[in-house]
Amino acid sequence: MQMTAPNAIKQMKLYTQMERVQRALSARGMAKGALRPSDLHDLDQLHYGGIDAVEHAIDVLGLTGEDTVLDVGAGLGGPARYIAQRLGGQIEAIELQADLNALAQTLTARCGLDNHIRHTQGDVLAAPLPPNHFDAVVSWLTVLHIPNRAGLFECLKETLKPMGQMYLEDFYARQPLDEATQKTLTEEVFCAHLPHQAQYIQDLSHAGFTNIVFEDVSEAWTDFVSERLWTFQDQADAFIKVHDQATYDALAHFYSVMVTLFKGGQLGGVRIRAEAAR
Ligand SMILES: C[S@@+](CC[C@H](N)C(=O)[O-])C[C@H]1O[C@@H](n2cnc3c(N)ncnc32)[C@H](O)[C@@H]1O
Structure with a gap:
């Protein structure tokens, strides 16, 4: 199965200079010790809309603390910690x-949520996901x-319960x-590779997903x-004081590329809900 080389993804500037998280915490006097998940919300949600987007997913899926959840591409673990703190459960x-x-693992432990979240490093396509196991799969960007x-989609369908x-x-x-x-x-x-809506839906149906809801949020x-x-540009001086010019330049570059892409109208954003067929 075609997989992703872990280092190749570092060409994307959102994923470089990750020391920025620890530096930001040090600047807040939180270098060590216990944290609340809310101390991290401006640092650990690597998607759009912050914790509101995670709350939205909890709501539309009707997640409860009884559910076992798989978070694919967990990043720094922000969404997983939000769900764990809100509901408990196993993620x-x-x-x-x-x-x-x-x-992600360190931050989860500092938040005292390591009994709810298991962090695993690897490509989801190669992960030994148990069949018929999860109540829900979530994934942001x-x-x-x-x-x-x-x-x-085939491996996610297989690991979901019917x-x-x-x-x-x-x-x-x-x-x-x-x-x-x-x-x-x-x-x-x-x-x-970026499919259009019809292709996206077809890929999901071929893998055995049904009741697919495709909501454009572009x-x-x-x-x-x-x-x-x-x-970010407005707060440049304060950011550079805590970090450095190179970290600022890398993030400013990435943020500005994303503005150009979305404003160009060809790139779209979507929220998708789907159910694994019986
Ligand atoms: C934009 S980030 C979002 C992180 C997190 N979902 C969040 O919203 O905060 C996407 C993440 O997916 C991870 N990722 C990309 N391809 C992956 C794969 N094949 N298996 C597991 N994770 C992957 C990246 O390394 C990155 O951390």
Whole structure:
């Protein structure tokens, strides 16, 4: 099965200089010791809309503390910690990048949530996921990094219980992608393959998902990324004081690429809900 080389993804500047998290915590006098998940919300939600987006997923899936949940592409573990703190339950958090996974594990332990979340480093396509096991799969801005949709959706369908629920936030091709946009997506966002809506839905149905709800959120995400860039630029001096110019430049570059992509109208954002067929 085609998998992702863990280092190749580091070409995306959101994933470099991860020391920024520890530096930001040190600047707040939180270098060590216990943390509340809310101390991290501005640092550990690597998607759009912060914890509101996670709350939305809890709501639409009707998640409870009885559910076993798989979080695919868990990043720094922000969404998993939010769910664990809100509901309890058991969450399996899989993350490709070793440094992000190690940091996620440390932060989860500092929040006292390690009895609810198990962090595993690896490619979801190679993970030994037990069949018929999870009540729900959740994933924020990860599927876009995985061109092998057939393999991915098949393994997620297999690990869900029959009628288990899946919630994804992801990118899709809202309009046909021109060469320049595809090049930017590949080089700056580590997104080599972006299907349009019909193809996306077809890939899910082929893997055995049904009751697929595809909700376009492109406009809200265009506003989000634009505001994220303005705020970041506005606070440049304070950020550089805590971090350094290189860290600022890397993030400012990435944030500005995302504004250009969303404003271009070809990149779209989507929330997807689907159910594993019996
Ligand atoms: C944009 S980040 C989002 C992180 C997290 N879901 C959040 O919202 O805070 C996407 C994450 O997916 C991870 N990822 C990409 N491909 C993956 C794969 N094949 N298996 C596991 N994780 C993957 C990346 O390393 C990255 O941390």
